[in-house]
Amino acid sequence: MVIVTEEETIKYSNIRLPSQLENVIPLSTSERLSSQVSTAIKGSKMTNKCLIGNDVVQTYDEKSYSYKLDDCYHVLSADCRPSVRPSVLGKVVDGKKYVKVYVKNS
Numbered sequence: 001m002v003i004v005t006e007e008e009t010i011k012y013s014n015i016r017l018p019s020q021l022e023n024v025i026p027l028s029t030s031e032r033l034s035s036q037v038s039t040a041i042k043g044s045k046m047t048n049k050c051l052i053g054n055d056v057v058q059t060y061d062e063k064s065y066s067y068k069l070d071d072c073y074h075v076l077s078a079d080c081r082p083s084v085r086p087s088v089l090g091k092v093v094d095g096k097k098y099v100k101v102y103v104k105n106s
Helices: 033-042
Strands: 002-004 009-011 056-058 064-066 074-078 087-093 096-102
Antiparallel strands (some): 074 087
16 A cells, blocks of 8 residues: 655555454445445445336345335334334325334434
């Protein structure tokens, strides 16, 4: 690895990394860090969106499942960690889709 600054150039070699990082390193500055790490861990990219279609829900990890929404809010995605509680709820009323997104302190 080489780090170049205006003042100096530093070359690192034979850097020992924990075995858990074998599939994560090297990283690229052209792609988001979170995307690179999730790809290394999961083996596939994680998208930053979920989709609600006609009787189908596609999750953030691009898995699709049949699910019929009605006029009550349903939890489509949630993180139950105490420090972070984002959740996505959805419902369909007269063919119109409604989505609520909750984040910490909202």
